[in-house]
Amino acid sequence: MMETTGVGGERALGAELSPVRSAAVLCSYYLGLAVELVAGILLVCAAVFVISQVFCRYVLESPLDWTEEAARYTAVWAGLLGAALGVRSNTHFRVLLLVNRFGEGTRRAVEQVCRVIITVMLLVIVWTSIRYVLDIGSIQESPGLQISMAWLYSVVPVSTVLMLVFMFCEAVGGSVRPLWTEERTSEAELIEKIVEEAERAGGFVVGEDAARGARAK
Known part of the structure; x- marks a missing residue:
């Protein structure tokens, strides 16, 4: 057995x-x-990119015509990748006022229904976004960078697929944080247990840096 620490103290995963x-x-x-x-x-x-644009515009008085687009596109990519990480840790906004009034069994049922709805919605987004990238993004070019807009639009299917992967891993490996509570299952404890079992079995060995990173989580 292994023990994990939540908000309410230690509990066994069972x-x-x-x-x-x-x-x-x-x-x-x-x-x-x-x-x-x-x-x-x-x-x-x-x-x-933003600092370069400001420096060139106000100090050198020779603004660049591509830094604004580059800053916008990289920020969009970073933001949607961050959204995928939010799905991984269940840190997106949630309305708990009504659900937390239910019993434990009802909350779990509502959570599973919500996860199914989210999964279906993500699958629809993946399908439609891929079609959009292939149909529209491949024939458009950005005015400043002169690159295909498919590079920008592709962040939608990429981030959505990442969300689906994280949700699948959570469903198989165990929840990092349930949707409707603030209780957190220590992922670091799970990683540490896997490393110990793998080393005892003579299988793959995760480096010390990775193990330290897991404990820091």
């Missing part, structure tokens, strides 16, 4: 981590790290 669950938790963890890294780089790039 089952050993299966290989499928371990894979889902690791996938969510490392994919989340990769998305965080990319989103952070994009935010830095957006800030650099």
